[in-house]
Amino acid sequence: MKRMIRRAACVALAVLSLGLGSAVAAGEAVDLKPFVANYASLVHASYADTEARARQLQTAVAAFLAAPSEGTLAQARSAWLDARVAYGQTECFRFYGGPIDGVDAAGVEGPETRLNAWPLNEAHIDYVAGDAAAGLVQKADLPLSRESLMANNMTHDEADVATGFHAVEFLLWGQDPGLDGAGQRPASDFAAGDAVRGRRRLYLQLTTAMIVDDLAAMTQAWSPDVADNYRAEFLGLDPAVATGHILSGLATLCGFEMAAERMATALDSGDPEDEQSCFSDNTHNDFIYNALGVRNVCVGSYGAQSGVGLLAVLQQADPALAGKLAAQLDATDRLVAGIPVPFDAVLASPEDSVERAKVQAVVEALMVQTDLLRDVGKALGVTVIVAAE
Amino acid sequence: MKTTRYSRSLVVTLVVIAALYVVTHAEPPAAQPADRTRPGGDLTTDVQHAGAYGQSAPNLPTAKLLEFTAGNRVFTTNWVTAPASVKSFDGLGPLFNRVSCSACHLRDGRGQPPVSPEAEMESMLVRLSVPGEDAHGGPLGHPVYGGQLQDRAILGVPPEGRCSVSYSPRTVTLADGTAVELRVPTYTFVDLQYGPLGEDILYSPRVAPSVFGLGLLEAIPEAMILAHADPDDRDGDGISGRPNRVWHTEQQATVLGRFGWKANAADLREQAAGAANGDIGLTTTVNPQQNVGTGQTAAAEAYAQEGPELSEKFLDRLVFYTRTLAVPAARNTDDEQVLRGRNAFQAANCQACHVESYRTGHDPAVPQLANQTIFPYTDLLLHDMGEGLADGRPDFAATGREWRTPPLWGVGLQETVSGHTTFLHDGRARNLTEAILWHDGEAAASREAFAQMSAAERAALIAFLNSL
Numbered sequence A: 001m002k003r004m005i006r007r008a009a010c011v012a013l014a015v016l017s018l019g020l021g022s023a024v025a026a027g028e029a030v031d032l033k034p035f036v037a038n039y040a041s042l043v044h045a046s047y048a049d050t051e052a053r054a055r056q057l058q059t060a061v062a063a064f065l066a067a068p069s070e071g072t073l074a075q076a077r078s079a080w081l082d083a084r085v086a087y088g089q090t091e092c093f094r095f096y097g098g099p100i101d102g103v104d105a106a107g108v109e110g111p112e113t114r115l116n117a118w119p120l121n122e123a124h125i126d127y128v129a130g131d132a133a134a135g136l137v138q139k140a141d142l143p144l145s146r147e148s149l150m151a152n153n154m155t156h157d158e159a160d161v162a163t164g165f166h167a168v169e170f171l172l173w174g175q176d177p178g179l180d181g182a183g184q185r186p187a188s189d190f191a192a193g194d195a196v197r198g199r200r201r202l203y204l205q206l207t208t209a210m211i212v213d214d215l216a217a218m219t220q221a222w223s224p225d226v227a228d229n230y231r232a233e234f235l236g237l238d239p240a241v242a243t244g245h246i247l248s249g250l251a252t253l254c255g256f257e258m259a260a261e262r263m264a265t266a267l268d269s270g271d272p273e274d275e276q277s278c279f280s281d282n283t284h285n286d287f288i289y290n291a292l293g294v295r296n297v298c299v300g301s302y303g304a305q306s307g308v309g310l311l312a313v314l315q316q317a318d319p320a321l322a323g324k325l326a327a328q329l330d331a332t333d334r335l336v337a338g339i340p341v342p343f344d345a346v347l348a349s350p351e352d353s354v355e356r357a358k359v360q361a362v363v364e365a366l367m368v369q370t371d372l373l374r375d376v377g378k379a380l381g382v383t384v385i386v387a388a389e
Numbered sequence B: 001m002k003t004t005r006y007s008r009s010l011v012v013t014l015v016v017i018a019a020l021y022v023v024t025h026a027e028p029p030a031a032q033p034a035d036r037t038r039p040g041g042d043l044t045t046d047v048q049h050a051g052a053y054g055q056s057a058p059n060l061p062t063a064k065l066l067e068f069t070a071g072n073r074v075f076t077t078n079w080v081t082a083p084a085s086v087k088s089f090d091g092l093g094p095l096f097n098r099v100s101c102s103a104c105h106l107r108d109g110r111g112q113p114p115v116s117p118e119a120e121m122e123s124m125l126v127r128l129s130v131p132g133e134d135a136h137g138g139p140l141g142h143p144v145y146g147g148q149l150q151d152r153a154i155l156g157v158p159p160e161g162r163c164s165v166s167y168s169p170r171t172v173t174l175a176d177g178t179a180v181e182l183r184v185p186t187y188t189f190v191d192l193q194y195g196p197l198g199e200d201i202l203y204s205p206r207v208a209p210s211v212f213g214l215g216l217l218e219a220i221p222e223a224m225i226l227a228h229a230d231p232d233d234r235d236g237d238g239i240s241g242r243p244n245r246v247w248h249t250e251q252q253a254t255v256l257g258r259f260g261w262k263a264n265a266a267d268l269r270e271q272a273a274g275a276a277n278g279d280i281g282l283t284t285t286v287n288p289q290q291n292v293g294t295g296q297t298a299a300a301e302a303y304a305q306e307g308p309e310l311s312e313k314f315l316d317r318l319v320f321y322t323r324t325l326a327v328p329a330a331r332n333t334d335d336e337q338v339l340r341g342r343n344a345f346q347a348a349n350c351q352a353c354h355v356e357s358y359r360t361g362h363d364p365a366v367p368q369l370a371n372q373t374i375f376p377y378t379d380l381l382l383h384d385m386g387e388g389l390a391d392g393r394p395d396f397a398a399t400g401r402e403w404r405t406p407p408l409w410g411v412g413l414q415e416t417v418s419g420h421t422t423f424l425h426d427g428r429a430r431n432l433t434e435a436i437l438w439h440d441g442e443a444a445a446s447r448e449a450f451a452q453m454s455a456a457e458r459a460a461l462i463a464f465l466n467s468l
Helices: A002-020 A033-066 A070-088 A110-116 A146-151 A163-173 A195-220 A230-236 A239-269 A283-299 A310-317 A319-337 A343-348 A353-381 B008-025 B060-075 B214-218 B221-229 B268-280 B299-300 B312-324 B336-347 B412-416 B432-438 B441-452 B455-467
Strands: B126-132 B162-173 B179-192 B200-205 B244-248 B253-257 B383-386 B401-406
Touching: A033 A195, A033 A230, A033 A239, A033 A310, A070 A163, A070 A283, A110 A163, A110 A195, A110 B412, A146 A195, A146 A239, A230 A239, A239 A283, A239 A310, A239 A343, A239 A353, A239 B060, A283 A310, A283 A319, A283 A343, A310 A353, A319 A353, A343 A353, A353 B060, B008 B162, B060 B312, B162 B200, B162 B299, B162 B412, B179 B432, B214 B268, B214 B312, B214 B455, B221 B253, B268 B312, B336 B455, B383 B441, B412 B455, B432 B441
Parallel strands: none
Antiparallel strands: B126 B200, B162 B179, B244 B253, B383 B401
16 A cells, blocks of 8 residues: 555656656655654654753752742743743654654553643632632642642543643743733742642642653653664654654644644634743744744754754655745744744734734745645655644 | 637646646545445544544645634633623523533543532533424423523523432343343432423433534435335334434424434534533524523523624534544454454344444535545434333434434544443443443344343454444
């Protein structure tokens, strides 16, 4: 079946080359192996960096809880933002059944929804405007533990998120009541001494530790130094299947997660807080680092890790398409960089505002990029699946 | 009209470009041989995690992902009391069951009954009526409480009351001596805030069904469904199969019913608008009136809004979403036990009602749904399921003993997605074995065949169902 697809793609390429005069050597399969191998190393480097930054967040949270002040709170917030820089670049490793969101042989699902779920109904976690007694933090009869948090995570409502980056974000920032700046939770919320604050401190410690452990598991799953992990399985796949996974992750992040879920739907819903990092007003950076993650795979590098990227293999199969993809990445990045800050002000702006038009332009660019990535799949003879969820 | 002459070379060029476009952009041909492992045809997803019921059809074009995702937003939105700062999602109630679609259909899956007699219904409701028919042959709503018990309400409005569920055990002994304990539900109405329901009240408790694959069921040509109907059991196999005929609000006509536990909704737009109105308290262009009975109108008027609370735009997206949710791929289909289970399923004649396969029509509501070979395991028809399951509440053509055959695709992933394995209209069966043993009436012979099987054969049949 796969071979048939590849042959069909070769025929299509041959026809294309006849028609457009591009230089494609029909029938000559591109060697995808170096690309797949470098991808695995790049993913490992990305998660290792994210894990390291999450550990810094954990250290900053510990320092904050040891001596709660506006200064130590600001440092914890800064460490959270820093961890998001790296995490955002890993999101293109989702959507193909890999360790972050797939189900392993033992039937255990990856940690993505535990790590990064949103929209988040913050009243499920702690007090909100209009309900001073809300949330698991104040539910005195619930012993707080990793187990009890998981037992109360998205069980009755998908938005009843108890854990992950955005739970920690809400604990560090509090609700964002308006359009002039992020949430303003006081450091005194975490002062030691009374029962509710004690539970809030424990809640923050637990959720931060869970983030660290889940990211450590991702680093291990992709580590070259661990036997029988997902990396080993991935490198054992037919390179065309592995490449299909890689492209499905990229295209789904662009077309579904970024364009549809986080931008178009938010523009459409009329809800100004319909944004991923609504407490910290960091949503624009989520977009920037998601897009950078896609670029990393195309270029083939993350930090010191560098090797064969998607553009390099595509250059062998279809130079014209490689040129188009490279140009589109540039165009998308330019538009993403121009997303107005804060994002909630865009959502609150009138239907025909310049701000909304700027985000709409990003949506359109990401859809073009998604279709280009589908075309890349055809050019390389691999199956690309793009689905919303 | 002015005629334009194109040069021949230009025409040739255009034809070549068009041909190239077809070669490079055409999707792989949909006409594949029937494949039971791909029960949704091209709308099958390989995702097997807790989001397995919530994936978009993989054959949707990129632009349509936006519509699907916007529909998902509507599906998962928690509606709030009007007026609120976000106008697009206010208008909850005044009476309602839950504040969002996904509250009952969590992760697009099936609801379950409450865990104790004291617990509230979280993903289940109780339909109400009194003897007689309404102007269109449908159930005659209770004069005060209307067509269903709404156990929640916005601040300042009393909820209608609560329905409490308790169970008593009933033991069934199989041919090999194995004893299986079923639980027989008893329903009690408590805390009724708008007076007694009356002696002649008819009620039907129903859990929220899963919502994936529905667009494909909607796309089955009506003639194919009617081809399985045998209302007078002319073939003498003891199985009738009757189509429900229900009122279509927008068409103002009586048409074939397909959706709901009694096939009491004609299509997904009617179903979605009806659920929005009855379960969340949202008006739409389909149902512009609040779902309240007489005596509750004061509350409704106090919270009346201009225009539909669920806008036409959002209703369209919601319907698109339910039409294009993919069906999970079958699993372990080559497993030897699963194959034996499939034989046992057929030997017990389960497929007489749980009809395995159809081909969808040429011109469905969404083009990607067309010409798909699907494996839903339902005939979408009504069957007398015996006294044990009877609710005694007619629903259009459905009698108080009839239920629509529910689809079986995806049941093996229910525990992964929904965290439980309860089945049947009111979730009384705690697993598939109990669900099979509740079958009676037209399905009595199939149940008896199951009861006669060896433990290994029964396990194989369950393994087959779990592979779906």
